[in-house]
Amino acid sequence: MENTKPLGFLFSEDRILLPEREERFREKLVELFEKKRREEETFWHYGGKYGDCGLFWGEIPPSSENMAEESMHFVNLRDAATLYGYSCFSLATKITHLRHWQKRTRFCGACGTPTIPLKKEEHARTCPQCGNIFYPQISPAVIVRIEKKGSILLARNARFPATMRSLIAGFVDPGESLEDAVRREIREEVGISVKDITYYDSQPWPFPDSLMVGFTAQWKEGEILVDNDEILEAGWFSPEELPELPRSGSIAYKMIQQWILQNKPS
Ligand SMILES: [Zn+2]
Numbered sequence: 155m156e157n158t159k160p161l162g163f164l165f166s167e168d169r170i171l172l173p174e175r176e177e178r179f180r181e182k183l184v185e186l187f188e189k190k191r192r193e194e195e196t197f198w199h200y201g202g203k204y205g206d207c208g209l210f211w212g213e214i215p216p217s218s219e220n221m222a223e224e225s226m227h228f229v230n231l232r233d234a235a236t237l238y239g240y241s242c243f244s245l246a247t248k249i250t251h252l253r254h255w256q257k258r259t260r261f262c263g264a265c266g267t268p269t270i271p272l273k274k275e276e277h278a279r280t281c282p283q284c285g286n287i288f289y290p291q292i293s294p295a296v297i298v299r300i301e302k303k304g305s306i307l308l309a310r311n312a313r314f315p316a317t318m319r320s321l322i323a324g325f326v327d328p329g330e331s332l333e334d335a336v337r338r339e340i341r342e343e344v345g346i347s348v349k350d351i352t353y354y355d356s357q358p359w360p361f362p363d364s365l366m367v368g369f370t371a372q373w374k375e376g377e378i379l380v381d382n383d384e385i386l387e388a389g390w391f392s393p394e395e396l397p398e399l400p401r402s403g404s405i406a407y408k409m410i411q412q413w414i415l416q417n418k419p420s
Contacts, residue, residue, distance in 0.1 A: 158208040162187030162198060163249045165211060166219045169228040170246055172238070179242050180207065186223060201252040202277050204245060211253045231360065235403030243403070244358065251360040252277065255290040262286050295364045296335045297323035299409045300348055302373035302390055306413055308397060309344060309380070309388035319397040320406045322385075323366070336369050344388045345379030348372060357405040368405050393417045 161183035164171040173182040187210055190197045198210035214221075219228050229237065234246050255277075262269055262281035272278035272287060279288045299321050300307040308319035324339035326332060333351050340348055354368035378388050391397065393414050400406040 158203060158206055159184055160187045160198075160208045160210055161204075161245070162190055163201070163209065163211045163246070163253075164190070165213050165250075165253065166216050166228055169219075169230055170234065170250065171223065171226050171228050172234060172242070172246060174225050174227055176238060176242055182223075182226060186226070189223075199253070199256065200271075201249050201256070203275050204248055207245075209245070209249045209252070211249050232403075236401050237403075247358050247360045251358070251363055252290060254360070254362045259288040263288070291363055293364050294326045294332065294335075294367055295323060295359070296326060296332055296339060296367050296369060297321050297406060297409070298336050298340065298348075298351075298369045298371050299354070299413060300340065300346075300371050300373055301413070304417055305390035305392050306410070306417075307344065307346075307373070307378070307388060308391050308399075308410075309385045312384055312386055315398075317398045318400065319387075319391070320400045321409060322388075323406070324384075325364075332367055332369070336371060340371070343381050343385040345381075346376035347374045349374040354409060355405060359405075366405050368409055370409075393419070 159180065161180060163183065164186065173179050187198065190212060197212050199212065201209040201211050203209070231246060231250055235243055238246070259269055259279050261267065262284060264286050265281060265284045267281050267283035269279040269281050269288060272280040277290050280286065307322065309322055310319050314320065322340055322343055324335065324343070326335040330338070336351050337348065340346060348371035350372045352370050354370050356365060356367045359366045380386060380388050396414070399410055
């Protein structure tokens with residue numbers, strides 16, 4: 155820890171203080187770390203290591219947000235996905251995930267004793283009473299772009315704004331492979347079956363601890379029949395008649411935009 159650059163991330167509830175510009179991003183966070191440490195030695199919680207940086211997080215009440223540092227601002231992490239490039243967003247993602255984990259493993263889940271860090275610079279906490287060890291949990295979720303003869307399946311999730319449509323997604327159940335989860339989610343939410351399930355890409359998605367694993371699949375058979383629970387509407391869309399789509403920064407955005415580029419009439 156002594157040889158690493160300490161980066162300070164300040165949270166106000168679920169909002170994180172980040173430099174307004176990407177240039178000097180890390181330097182600004184080092185300055186913030188030093189400044190807060192001068193004010194209060196015990197302010198920061200050690201979050202873990204990231205390359206040659208030590209990550210620290212601290213919290214302030216929302217009432218103090220207006221005392222934010224010059225050229226920095228509090229942002230919702232979902233907004234950070236659209237505002238920053240990969241390296242900045244992945245730093246914010248990592249510290250947000252680790253903070254969430256540390257806050258939820260303060261006590262042993264088996265015996266209730268306060269936990270302590272297992273080793274310096276390791277992402278693990280242990281129970282001094284019963285020896286349980288707690289690692290950060292990652293919840294895998296699948297997201298799938300279903301294609302059918304030049305059109306794409308887009309659905310309205312009950313949690314989305316009324317006009318927005320996106321890809322089918324859902325958490326992996328215990329005992330499932332990623333491909334099993336893709337088939338089940340599609341069957342449950344829109345009632346069709348698919349073939350040619352192919353890995354696309356993945357993205358850490360700290361809301362609060364997911365890893366989104368993207369796939370493409372081809373329609374095989376069945377008519378769309380939504381579950382009316384998670385999915386309220388779904389349909390096939392061609393590149394010329396697309397509805398409102400997810401914002402940039404998410405893997406859904408990337409997957410849909412790539413499909414549009416490949417299928418746009420020339
Ligand atoms: Zn215990």
